[in-house]
Amino acid sequence: MKVGILGLPGSGKTTLFNLLTGLSADTTPFGASRREANLGSVKVPDERIDRLVELYAPKKTTYTEISFVDLAGLPKAEERSSGIDDLIPHLRDADALAIVLRDFESALPPPPLGKVDPAAELDAVRADLILADMGTAEKRLDRLAREKKSGDAEKVREFALFERLHACLEEERFLRKLALEPPEMRLISGYGFLTLKGFLLLQNRGEEGGDEPSVALAGAAKKMNAPLVSMNTLLEKEVIELPEEERAEFCESLGIAGGGRDRFIRGAYKALKLISFFTAGPKEVRAWTVTKGSNAPTAAGKIHSDMERGFIRMEVIPWDVLVELGSEKAVKEQGKMGLEGKEYIVKDGEVVVVRFSA
């Protein structure tokens, strides 16, 4: 699973990428070339795993991972001829997009819109995404207009669907606002529409900003159904470079909560619309990832394809029940273990054992 980091030039994308990954990609102003993309992956912090580890003391612990791609800044309006086209292959490839909004003063580089205005930056990025999708929809519509002349009912239906998409974008709304039916989603899944993806917003603060999200951005994020994280990325990097026992005091002296890196990663995870389930034993405690709403065999297939093919049943215990009662045995004795079939929808935080025939 991959999250693309985008935003206007100099909004702090690469600084964020470095905070997330612990890498040291170049952040000299205007230093990065337009096509350059940095790629790195990070463990998703998860307290539930830590609790399970206390219980099982396993030889090995495996967290889930997300990869992040740091992209060049979107071009400014007057440079639009170069378009966001260069970036689109990277964006299409991402499962969710994180938009970095600059809310800090600095001369180097100056704010891309001439002044610090994160809400306006969000509008600019949104407009770019909508424009890109509009281009995709128009290309397909042109083709379908010709194809549907044959009277092919399927093409006629598809044409009508793409007209709906186009109309939605013309109203400056993201495609994810359309309540599309599963067959419609399947029809358009191959086009890589950007405004269908999950989104996450970062309000990138300056020295005096603190880390409470501003009301205006919180409103915009809510409308987009996107988690919003507010932090000073540069400072957060200093924080995590300190020894753990010094962090709290440092944060307090700066008037920030800290923990921004973890908040952001968890937000990204949320934007991806994923849930985690766990397998736990003395050998390994491990988190697995599956799209929200997946059934038990699909989830089992993440562990091993044989488990999906030969799926019989799934033993299910919510992690907190397991931690509270202290052992699988105690859970079973109290009748708190679920034994679920193929239709069962796996929920976030369940510890499972798959029964299958090889």
Ligand SMILES: Nc1nc2c(ncn2[C@@H]2O[C@H](COP(=O)(O)OP(=O)(O)OP(=O)(O)O)[C@@H](O)[C@H]2O)c(=O)[nH]1
């Ligand atoms: N004060 C302050 N400065 C920051 C913050 N985040 C980044 N910067 C500075 O802003 C400059 C640009 O940061 P980058 O991370 O390179 O920005 P970018 O969005 O990757 O820039 P492009 O790749 O050129 O589009 C660097 O000098 C950073 O040190 C922040 O939270 N606060």
Ligand SMILES: [Mg+2]
């Ligand atoms: Mg950069």
